Each structure stands twice: as C-alpha cells, then as structure tokens.
Amino acid sequence: MAHSPVAEQRSKAGFDLTPPSPDLYRALVANLDDEERRVLLDHGTERPFCGVFNEAKTKGTYACRLCGLPLFKSGTKFESGTGWPSFFDPIDRSHIKFVRDVSYGMIRTEIRCARCEGHLGHVFDDGPPPTGERYCMNSVSMRFIADGDPLPDELGRGAPEGEPAP
Template sequence: MSRFDLTPPTQAQREALIAGLSGEERRVLLQHGTEAPFCGVFLDNKREGTYCCRLCGLPLFRSSAKFDSGTGWPSFFEPYAEEHLGRIRDTSHGMIRTEIVCARCGSHLGHVFPDGPPPTFERHCLNSVSLAFVDAGEPLPDPLGRGGAEAGPA
C-alpha cells in the first residue's frame, strides 16, 4: 500500500493544476498525446532523484530504475510503487498496447512494453512533458496541499 494519498484531486484542484500547463503538456497529459522522440528534456537526464507526475506531483519512478532503451523516450524498468500507475488497454493506432496513467489524477504518461531489462522485463516508456523531476534529497512536490511530501531518495 502506498504511503501517499492517492485520492484524486477535486474538480477545483484539477482546474487550478491544468491552468499551469503549457499547450504541449495539456496535449500529452490530458489528450493522450505523444511527444516527438529524442527531444524530451528528461531523455538524457543522469541526475539522481525522483520523477513525479507533472500534473499532481505523485512520485512515479526513481532515477535508479531509468535505463537507455534507445527508443527516444525516457524509459524505466519499474515504477516508484505499482499502485501509483494505472494500466489501460490501448488499441489506438492499429496496435494493442498498455497505456500507463497516473493513478491519482489519470494523466497520460506513456506506455509499458514487455521488452525491458531484468528484474521486471518491463519498459515504461514515458513522455518527458508528463513528468517533473526532483533531485535526490529535495522535498517531493505537494501541489494538492496534502502535506506529508517526503524527500526524494538520497
């Protein structure tokens, strides 16, 4: 069980969070878009820390689970906590994939594929615009004002 509050934001909180998004962030997070490959700000990020949902701040992935998949998008082999992700069958674009969304706010993050490295053999392929990054040792974001945000991994 997660030590983070997974209760969805209220409509007022959601509207306030959406107001702070760029057009590209809205297109990807809210309309299930995809950013172009090899252009995301976190593709080559090597810093230690935590990747969080750009909209609601929920921790999604640790830098220690990031790997270079060669696909052009930041890739991770395991989530921060499995219950922080929702998995949805996606049959768009003439293929069957598994979409991953933030379990708290429902924002589109990317897709997960069964071709990652051990130990999970999963490749969580993420859009950089779906993410916010918190350096190790810094407090995690708390845009919903729920308190209890913990520091990212040291």
C-alpha cells in the same frame, strides 16, 4: 441524499492516491502549457529524442507533472534507445493506472497517473531484469526532483504517512 466525500486511498509507499477535487484539478490544469496539455490531457506523444529527460542522469525522483505523485526513482531509468525516457520499475505499482489502448491499429498498455489520470506513456514487456518491463514515458508528463529536495505537494496533503514533512 448527500454525497459522502471520497475515502482517502493510500499506496503501499504511503502516498495519498485520492483524486483531486474538480476545482483543484482545474487549477492544476491551468498551469500546463500547450504541449503538456496535448500529452497529459489528450493522450498525445512527444516526438522521440526531444524530451528533456531522455538522456538525464541526475539522481532523484520523477513525479507526475500534473499532480506531483512520485512515479520512478532515477535508479530504475535505463537507456532503451527508443528516444523516450524509460524505466523498468515504478516506485509503487499502485501509482500507475494501466489502460488497454487500441489506437493506431495497435494493442498496447497505456499508463496514466493513478491519482489524476494524466497520460504518462506506455508500458512494454521488453525491458531489462528484474521486471522485464519498459515504462516508456513522455518527458512533458513528468517533473524531476533531485535527491535531497522535497517532493511536490500540489494537492496540499502533506508528506506520506511515516515520512517527515518537507
């Protein structure tokens, strides 16, 4: 019996959430450095206060380092004092996969990219209004796109429905 291709999945924000093919995934992973691999693929954590985005203030979009899926707008970033970039609301909740994490004797909620499964960080319920959530991110799990610059299209799928192509 032949396998049918995976049906395209779109977020409310219009982004294609269909996972990359195995060949494309291998190509994306080949572009990661050792620290990015350790965090994104092996669910590691970068040291606090060392990430390039911890104190960033530029307006734009933070996207998944591996597949380019937009995750957070800069307007939702806040200073949490934890040493990691923190956000209170994702662009679209369906861009984030929530996974129970019981490592290190704790019960936490790990967050991963919903499209490529790359490890992003953890979410906690001690953030500011209106969500009360703190998405505690690893800088190496993200890339920054300044306002006005085109969003990455690592999977060659074009702009989201209803958006002009970059």
